Amino acid sequence: MSDNPEGIIQINNVFKSFGKIKALQGVSTTVRRGEVLVIIGPSGSGKSTLLRCINMLEHPDSGNIIVDGISVMHKSTDINIVRAEVGIVFQQFNLFPHLTVLENIMLAQRIVRKRPRDESKMIAEQQLKYVGIPEKAEAFPHELSGGQQQRVAIARSLAMNPKIMLFDEPTSALDPEMIKEVLDVMVSLAKGGMTMMVVSHEMGFVRAAAHRILFMDQGRIIEEGTPEEFFENPREERTRAFLSKIL
């Protein structure tokens, strides 16, 4: 699988420790173009770390990660170029509180993509419409609900026209009634053919959009498969134990 020419993300035997904690212990997988991969697992299993290694928010200790043909860990790689192609949505939204919603979505377009003001504004408005809150363009982040903030965060990433979107527990900080509005955007993104890696335990999303599930525990991939085979018929004892807790 690892030399699959269709693999837009190739992760090869990645190790990462934080002091004594071994977050990743030899993780390898390949994500195809247009694939929606959901990573599940108990807390501390390394799911978020794996995601954050892909755009080098964490630097792996060893191994190799290739994103769209570029080795992100290579010294001569300009990581900013890779990051502009890989959107990430965080649990805590991380909107820029001093900027309006529109400015949040325009900022990186202007200074990273070097788009003129009018063009970035137009794209920002389009994306805001896509996530369903065009009327909030002039609002500040603190005036929005959690669900709305997360949708702005998604729009901010999408405005960069990324090839890949990473979601790091995008609904974990949300009140229950706001989860669906964020999942709806994610599902429509998946249906539109976006390559996505999603760390989430939202079964609604898994059922609606996931192509493949990856179960991690203690820094290793324990089991992977399509949603059907994974949920119907898990091979590993640890997977079964975990699934019985979350389902």
Add this chain to the structure above:
Amino acid sequence: MTTATKKIGEGRLLPLTSRLEKLPWWALLIALAAVLIVFSILTSPVYQDAFNFIREGIITTIRVTVIAYGLSLIGGLIVGLGRVSKNVIFYNLATFYVEIVRGIPMLVIILYGAFVVVPIALELINGIGNWLAGIGPLAGLGRIFQQINIQQVDMSGRAIAGLSMGYAAFEAEVFRAGIISIEKGQMEAARSLGMNYFQAMRYVILPQALRRVLPPLGNDLIAMLKDSSLISVLAVRDITQLGKLYRARSFRSFEAYNTMAFLYLSMTLSLSMVVKFLERKMSRER
């Protein structure tokens, strides 16, 4: 039971004595003293004489404070960025500077700036001038650099150099505190959108950090206004220097020092009101 839920004294005026205790007597006293001094300056020829003599120092004090403060903000921002930098050299140089300067009394820093740093800096500029003069197209610039000499930098210029050197270390720590108070997720979000470190600092971190450190920066402006009195050791004719001269000339210590104190106080108290206003405005915005 219903009375138990009611707070004691609620809906009623407090007793007169406790209301009197709550009055800001200190502010009234200051106001009274100020009125007395203004009245004296207006009516008493002795105070008028003192005030007229010292008055010219106000401009010098303000000019030195404002310029030195501006320079210390620029220097402080650079050093502060060094304090949060992951670059080993930049971080260590910045920390070295901050630790040294903060451990030396401001008076000594001012003397050091005036009589050591400025002369050495000028020699350096002359040296660069000599070097540039030999390079054809830059010879003109070189000659200008060569001609700068110590006589052209008066004592108030040297005082500004000393004060801003000293305060840059304090401002650096203020900026550092502001920068590290911004949630880590902000830098991550900016970087993950493809911004480099400096773009993320410039457009995401610093705008937020600056807003947070406005009150401490304002307090440092007040502190610098007061510390500017130290430059009188360089015989710069600021409020303090003129006050000292007036006392030496007239032997009227009381009038001289009252006038000096009054001038400083009226400036620092008005500034601190501005800072308090800023603080209140910002706590409302949060």
